[in-house]
Amino acid sequence: MRKPDKQVCTIYRGIPASPGVVIGKVFLLDRESIEVAEEKIPENEVAKEILKFKKALNDTKEELLKTKEKVAKRIDPDHAKIFEAQIMILEDELINNAVVEKIKKTKSNAEYAYKKVIERTIQTLSTSKDEYLKERTMDINAVTNRLIYNLLGIKHLTLESIDSPVILVARSLSPGDVVHMKKESILGFATDMGGGTSHVALLAKSMGIPAVVGLKNFFDQIRDKQTIILDGIRGEVLICPDQQTLKEYDKRRKYLLQKSAELSELKSLPAKTQDGRKIELSANIELPSDADSALEYGAEGVGLFRTEYLYIAQSGFPTEDEQCKAYLEVAEKVYPKSVILRTFDLGGDKFNGHAGSLYETNPFLGWRAIRACLDLPEMFKIQLRAMLRASVKKNIKIMFPMISEVQELRQAKAILQEAKDELRRKRIPFDDQIPVGIMVEIPSAALAGDALAKECDFFSIGTNDLIQYTLAVDRGNERIAHLYQGFHPAVLKLIKQTIDSASKNGIWVGLCGEMAADPLATTLLVGMGVDELSTSAMAIPQIKKIIRSIKFEDAKKHAQEVLKLSTIDEIKKFLIEEYTKRFGRDNKNKFV
Numbered sequence: 001m002r003k004p005d006k007q008v009c010t011i012y013r014g015i016p017a018s019p020g021v022v023i024g025k026v027f028l029l030d031r032e033s034i035e036v037a038e039e040k041i042p043e044n045e046v047a048k049e050i051l052k053f054k055k056a057l058n059d060t061k062e063e064l065l066k067t068k069e070k071v072a073k074r075i076d077p078d079h080a081k082i083f084e085a086q087i088m089i090l091e092d093e094l095i096n097n098a099v100v101e102k103i104k105k106t107k108s109n110a111e112y113a114y115k116k117v118i119e120r121t122i123q124t125l126s127t128s129k130d131e132y133l134k135e136r137t138m139d140i141n142a143v144t145n146r147l148i149y150n151l152l153g154i155k156h157l158t159l160e161s162i163d164s165p166v167i168l169v170a171r172s173l174s175p176g177d178v179v180h181m182k183k184e185s186i187l188g189f190a191t192d193m194g195g196g197t198s199h200v201a202l203l204a205k206s207m208g209i210p211a212v213v214g215l216k217n218f219f220d221q222i223r224d225k226q227t228i229i230l231d232g233i234r235g236e237v238l239i240c241p242d243q244q245t246l247k248e249y250d251k252r253r254k255y256l257l258q259k260s261a262e263l264s265e266l267k268s269l270p271a272k273t274q275d276g277r278k279i280e281l282s283a284n285i286e287l288p289s290d291a292d293s294a295l296e297y298g299a300e301g302v303g304l305f306r307t308e309y310l311y312i313a314q315s316g317f318p319t320e321d322e323q324c325k326a327y328l329e330v331a332e333k334v335y336p337k338s339v340i341l342r343t344f345d346l347g348g349d350k351f352n353g354h355a356g357s358l359y360e361t362n363p364f365l366g367w368r369a370i371r372a373c374l375d376l377p378e379m380f381k382i383q384l385r386a387m388l389r390a391s392v393k394k395n396i397k398i399m400f401p402m403i404s405e406v407q408e409l410r411q412a413k414a415i416l417q418e419a420k421d422e423l424r425r426k427r428i429p430f431d432d433q434i435p436v437g438i439m440v441e442i443p444s445a446a447l448a449g450d451a452l453a454k455e456c457d458f459f460s461i462g463t464n465d466l467i468q469y470t471l472a473v474d475r476g477n478e479r480i481a482h483l484y485q486g487f488h489p490a491v492l493k494l495i496k497q498t499i500d501s502a503s504k505n506g507i508w509v510g511l512c513g514e515m516a517a518d519p520l521a522t523t524l525l526v527g528m529g530v531d532e533l534s535t536s537a538m539a540i541p542q543i544k545k546i547i548r549s550i551k552f553e554d555a556k557k558h559a560q561e562v563l564k565l566s567t568i569d570e571i572k573k574f575l576i577e578e579y580t581k582r583f584g585r586d587n588k589n590k591f592v
């Protein structure tokens with residue numbers, strides 16, 4: 001779509017992903033379509049152009065071979081096969097000869113000739129009835145981009161290399177992109193794709209980078225360097241704001257700062273209801289350095305360390321020593337409070353854009369989290385040994401993600417036992433009584449809660465996934481974001497059932513999904529009986545304020561009332577009314 005030359009001030013509404021208001025110039029990240037224009041080559045330069053093409057083929061092949069080796073070593077040879085398929089495309093005589101012929105015949109530049117030949121190939125494949133051939137178009141696109149970058153002599157843009165303050169606008173980003181953003185240069189970001197609990201959104205929150213996702217077709221409406229306002233609380237982006245609007249947003253920004261300063265006064269006070277029920281309020285973190293801001297916001301420990309970000313940050317598996325160092329760093333920072341180390345939850349939306357990506361039709365239902373770890377026991381054991389080695393001060397707990405049944409938990413515990421035995425043989429100290437828990441984030445685990453509770457020390461409810469798997473709604477898909485509803489009665493019943501299974505079996509139960517950060521949900525969750533809420537650090541003060549202002553006895557009644565309701569609308573209406581009675585009208589926005 002052609003972008004209009006001039007813009008009037010327009011508001012685009014998306015999904016709030018990470019709070020904060022920023023004003024700045026746009027940096028347009030256009031990775032998907034590399035503009036390739038036709039340029040005519042003089043007759044005497046045709047041979048040189050063909051050589052340039054052949055060199056680019058070789059360079060790209062070498063790059064792919066290196067990536068393949070890296071993946072084979074770090075993951076396993078099977079997953080490196082995707083690169084073999086891509087190398088075969090580069091070696092395809094039919095394609096390559098057609099490109100050379102086109103350069104000779106039409107005197108076109110190599111990148112244009114290649115793009116045209118590839119377009120024709122993709123068109124032929126897409127009409128094929130063979131599903132395997134159709135799927136090859138993904139590989140062809142990946143190879144084409146690499147080859148054209150090499151022909152044009154362009155380096156792949158990394159977000160680390162942006163150094164002036166900008167607001168990044170992209171069609172989509174991967175968690176790997178966000179983890180490499182520098183807060184000083186990326187004021188905020190806006191994407192067409194993504195949902196409010198996609199890992200891109202969660203990471204932005206942890207890093208304190210305001211963001212709006214799911215803007216659908218915003219990218220095509222915006223130009224590089226235009227000034228925009230991004231409001232990560234309301235989920236809005238304003239293009240070309242006038243002076244009056246800029247003034248209003250400046251006022252809003254100051255108001256938000258003042259609110260957060262008021263809330264920070266609660267930092268050292270406990271999250272205790274007025275009648276004495278203590279709730280542990282902890283933080284979710286992605287990288288060891290996040291532990292500092294968790295403590296600054298008053299977290300009582302780390303309720304979820306998403307350790308897979310160690311992999312994402314360096315595009316490969318960290319060694320046992322590197323992992324041990326990272327876990328120790330967090331454990332020491334929060335000591336004597338504790339940290340829950342979740343074993344790698346890779347897959348789903350967290351391989352995107354990385355070497356090692358494997359093509360799956362339904363990645364969230366695929367080779368993810370504990371499933372991948374049980375398939376790669378040696379890699380898993382390295383992680384478990386690193387966790388154990390970091391546990392000497394006894395403030396570490398281990399948690400397995402995506403457990404769906406007891407057998408899976410037993411398998412994971414058996415590998416943990418092997419890791420313990422290995423350390424014992426080498427006389428390396430660790431916490432022999434290290435608590436082991438699971439994330440309850442698949443409906444089957446919630447329904448099998450009673451059996452699971454008998455075989456582990458704690459539960460942490462992962463509502464981000466529990467919602468998507470209960471309602472069959474992809475958490476990262478902006479098109480169906482309106483169907484992603486945590487206050488669905490079925491989701492609430494599963495949460496309640498999980499809490500009841502835990503308390504019946506005398507184990508501790510926390511909740512570390514984004515629902516823990518939703519002020520509308522706090523009284524309900526406390527009333528249902530959670531022991532802990534773990535959330536992005538910046539949400540902690542507001543949730544603490546709510547806990548400190550309610551009575552546990554009232555919260556229990558509130559929860560009973562909610563569980564009697566049968567539609568999402570009724571539940572939301574009830575929660576909003578109750579919240580407004582206590583806190584006033586305009587306070588129900590997250591983090592305000």
Ligand code: PEP
Binds near residue numbers: 202461462513
């Ligand atoms: C969850 O699913 O709620 C959760 C906390 O884990 P993640 O967001 O990393 O999938």
Ligand code: MG
Binds near residue numbers: 401441462464465
């Ligand atoms: Mg999850």
